[in-house]
Amino acid sequence: MNKKRFTINEDRSLFPEKNAEGKIDIDLSSHKYLKLWQGPQHPGITGNMSLELTVLGDEVMDCETHVGYLHRGFEKLMERRKYIQCFPIVCRVAVPEPDFNEYCFASAMEELAGIEVPEMAQWLRTLVLEMSRLQSYLMWIGGQSGAFGSGIIGQWSIYLRDLVLDRFEELTGGRVYHMYQLPGGVRGLLPDGFKQRMEETLLTIEKFMDDIDKVMFNNAVFKKRSVGMGYIDPSWVNKFGITGPNARAAGIPLDVRKDYPYLKYPELDFDVVVGKDSDIYTRADIRRKDLLLSVDLIRQIFAKMPEKGDIKAKTPNVLHWKVPKGETYSRAECTRGEYGYYMVSDGTEYPRRINVRGPSYTHAVALLEKMIINTNIADVAGLMVSLHTYPPEIER
Template sequence: MAEYPDRSQYPAHLPDGSCDIDLSSGKYLKLWQGPNHPGITGNMSVELTVCGDEVVEGRTHVGYLHRGFEKLMERRTFIQCFPIVCRICVPEPDFNEYCYAAAVEELAGVEVPEKANWIRTLILEMGRVNSYLMYLGGQAGAFGQGVIGQWTTYARDLMLDRFEELTGARIYHMFILPGGVRDDLPEGFDQRMEETLREIESTLADVHDTMFRNAVFKKRAMGLGRVDPAWVDEYGVTGPVARAAGVAKDVRSDQPYLVYRELDLEPVIAHESDAYARADVRRRDLLMSVDLIRQVLARMPRKGPVMATLPNVLHWKIPRGETYVRGECSRGEYGYYLVTDGSGYPRRVNVRGPSYTHAMALLEKLIVNVNISDVAGLLVSLHTYPPEIER
């Protein structure tokens, strides 16, 4: 394997920390990966400066699908924001619904029925399974293994069937509302969910054999994008990226919300902190989610209301205040900072998605010295969804 030059010395760094890159020297080339590129995660792009086939500098560019979610919410009543919030994260929309609903409930003083909290936990874990399945297909695809994505898409589709029968929708559910959830579990849901979980476990066993034991995947993913544990706080790293670096950071156990205190869970960690370790942490975390879904269905109360009594939501005014509500989504800490001013509209909503820190500062740090062919694999290993950056 060829030795890379010491990038701390070459190219030279300017006082502001940027690289002294003279494109006219012929040593460097600008190369855009995205926004339309098979090796990009969502609608974003990375402006690469390469020397040969090696990246010397990377700049993340977002804004390709900016819809001004946060601003739009300031012009809508609290209940009207629900069709907006779920669209901030397509593959795992339910965290937006939960965090926003929980923030509204807290400021309005609404008490959620116990059964609704169990169903919310169930929904969030189902969403996590979907998100991880989508990730595994993308991660394998970034290293040339197309078949894994077909298997995980099949498994994800089965979970989307469960979402459809529970919520009436496959992608954007709008099932979690202030005060609880829209409905109870349908008849026979437990049995159909168990069949789905078994199928997912079977698919995951195949994925483990075919992807994680594959020599090419190991060769390319091991050692790629190593995150120093010291960067976890400096760069706001959360979720599987932090856990793969040995930091057992998981909101579900650090600051338990909903019914996580009543469930058995142990944060999944690794220490190698490279793309392979991150993939493995997510695979094992997915299996834990499967187990958590079983725990929820086995322990949840079967009787009782699923929705609190609310005031007329069309004329709902919430007293002045501010709060922050967080949850652990498949990519890390997801949170909503909500400010109210006593009117019928949110004064300010700020969405804290894990991609905001992972795909900007952290990615730009990790991408230096990476071979062009591994950029896609590195990007996917951070599991980023651009709408969280440009809310």
């Protein structure tokens, strides 16, 4: 496979020269340039944010990210809610990955209150987080392939995501938002026959991933459009705050599950998936391997978790719970990187300040605005999805 870095319009003589800051002076009245808005109605999974593109021909010369189409003021709302009332709010910060929000919020609260979560609850939380990862990746496959013209793959993967959501419905009663994790533990044990039904779902997903290998990763169109495209230099990782698969594809093994072990991850056997070419194809490949790793981890969890046990630690009455004064930061590895909650308590029944650290905050604004320059407009959507961004995290 040709690993040459992808460039378009190699003859630069028709393009304006860059100024001292490395940018070009855009004069819209010259009629050479066109302002083009991508979004916020873009049907891909990166919807609800828009990119103000300045294009010359079909090449992007300048880009500005616009967010705010989905701002619901979660962080402010939480300051006016008791801690327990925040649980229906936090899960809505990232639609496809509500469980990471629940976990980070609950664990920050438990740390401040000095509550030890029972072992069984820890296993169930680990399970729910991995199931959440699985369905989020399945949704991403649809977005990535759709952005490069293979819409049918999205239909398959959304069907499989629905199978995972069926399991979520059995376990938690909710499909998209679960509110399964509570301070001190979780809401319930596994229903009868859950493991077997989950295993059937996992087998279906594995079979699907074989198909994905053929129709997506060995597809000439997908390869031509993704290999060498959207390069992230490893030196940008700290400079831009890149985490998760976007950093791992650049060869930097960042994974909160390994680096800052939480829940039952230290008892599970897995290696961090790392790539080296750091292009769209490598990032897609990392996510595919991560998805299969989740399948493996769910099996390991089932094999190692006890059948029964306490699922909730004793806590004060949640309506009158005064969390001790202090501040902390709790993190977890979601599909896009480091997810974290910074919680400040003033010792009252209401949080003083909650700040959600979503990986998209860094990936979708500063990084995307840099990467998108000199990209063909047809590749913009594919590039956005390859960073796996969710706008609601930017404008919590």
